Amino acid sequence: MRLVNTSDSDHAVMTAAVRQLYGSRHELFVVPQCIYEMWAVMTRPAGAANGFGLSPADVALGMDRFLARVPLLADSPEIFPYWLTLVTQHQVSGKPTHDARLAAALQVHGLDAILTRNVADFKRFGIQVINPADLPEGGSTL
Numbered sequence: 001m002r003l004v005n006t007s008d009s010d011h012a013v014m015t016a017a018v019r020q021l022y023g024s025r026h027e028l029f030v031v032p033q034c035i036y037e038m039w040a041v042m043t044r045p046a047g048a049a050n051g052f053g054l055s056p057a058d059v060a061l062g063m064d065r066f067l068a069r070v071p072l073l074a075d076s077p078e079i080f081p082y083w084l085t086l087v088t089q090h091q092v093s094g095k096p097t098h099d100a101r102l103a104a105a106l107q108v109h110g111l112d113a114i115l116t117r118n119v120a121d122f123k124r125f126g127i128q129v130i131n132p133a134d135l136p137e138g139g140s141t142l
Helices: 011-023 032-043 056-069 079-089 096-108 119-125
Strands: 113-115 128-130
Touching: 011 113, 032 056, 032 096, 079 096, 096 113, 096 119, 119 128
Parallel strands: 113 128
Antiparallel strands: none
8 A cells, every 4th residue: 555655654665665676577466455455445534544535436446557567366265274374373363364364375376575564464474574664775685
């Protein structure tokens, strides 16, 4: 969301990180769960739990533009057993179960890193967590 929300305080950092990773020949992907979560926040009333208050039509247009540039990986039945292992092994409960599902999707798709400002949320899952603010200028840590 930081990438598409130009008023977010981290928009410039995220945009620079994505440009840098593309420039370094890294492939970037998105999974459906990120799209679901983005839709929920963007259509949530402004001021309510970080909501943007956008109309579904406006969000759909933005999603179309975003998905034209970033490949969408498929949800698959294989994600569930990975997720169940992660939440059981790491004793995950509440909202962090969504983060575990993202980590499981990465594992299923053979990806080894996630670009996020929420570093602490993903460290326990055994994937490389890249904070866009930590990428050195002119190179990447991947």
